[in-house]
Amino acid sequence: FDTLAHASAAKVDQFDPQQLSMTAWAFATAGHRSPELLDALARACAAQIDQLDTQHLSNTAWAFAKAGHRSPVLFDTLAHA
DSSP, rough: HHHHHHHHHHHGGGGHHHHHHHHHHHHHHTTTOOOHHHHHHHHHHHHHHOOOOHHHHHHHHHHHHHTTTOOHHHHHHHHOO
């Protein structure tokens, strides 16, 4: 998982909204902690906030909560969306 997380973190800027939310969901579901990946996903989600639909937003928020990963970047952006 660490190798996959590192590779994914390097490419999140190329992910579409579904890929972003599903990547966060997958790592949270697997119980694998990867702060580097979650930080990268948060920045990418914040940059694409206008493209995320309610399912993407809820999956991503759930994943961050499940992982216990605080992300002011993501949640501040969500609060102002």
